[in-house]
Amino acid sequence: MPSYSFTLNGKRVTVEAPADMPLLWVLRDLLNVTGPKYGCGVGACRACTSHLDGDEIQPCVVPVADCAGRKVTTIEGLADGDKLHPVQQAWLDCDVAQCGFCQPGQIMATAALLKKTPRPTDADIDRIENVCRCGTYSRIREAIKKAAADG
Secondary structure, three states: OOEEEEEEOOEEEEEEOOOOOEHHHHHHHHOOOOOOOOOOOOOOOOOOOEEEOOEEEOOOOOEHHHHOOOEEEOHHHOOEOOEOOHHHHHHHHOOOOOOOOOHHHHHHHHHHHHHHOOOOOHHHHHOOOOOOOOOOHHHHHHHHHHHHHHO
16 A cells, blocks of 8 residues: 655654545544544535645545645644634634534635635635535624634
C-alpha cells in the first residue's frame, strides 16, 4: 500500500492508503480528525470543507494522493493555539450553531472567503454554497460580517 506524507494542522503526518481514497476518510478513519463531517460524499453539501494549501476544498472528493507534500487544514487547525480564529469567535458571538453539524464546514468556507475577500459583499457571501439543514443562514451572514469587521 502506498504511503502519503502531508502537513495536517501544522504537524507532519504519514498515512498508508490507496491513492484514490478520499481525504475525508483518511482524516476521519485513519487520523481520527472528526471536525470535517461526512454529509453527501460528492462535494455538494460541503459539511467537510477544509483547506488545502490555504484554498477551500471538499475532502470527500479529493484523493489523498493529491495531498502529498501539501498543507491540509481542518477546523481543528484553524485556531492559533488557545486564540480562536476571528470566524470562530464571530460564530460564538452571534450564536450561529443550532445542531452544529455543518458548522465546521461553514466556518472553513468563511475563513477561505475572508482570506481572499476581507470585506465581502452580500453577493460574495451568497456564493458560499454550504448547506445548513437548520436554516441558520441569517446568523451565518451576521457572523461573516462580524468576522470581516473584527478580522
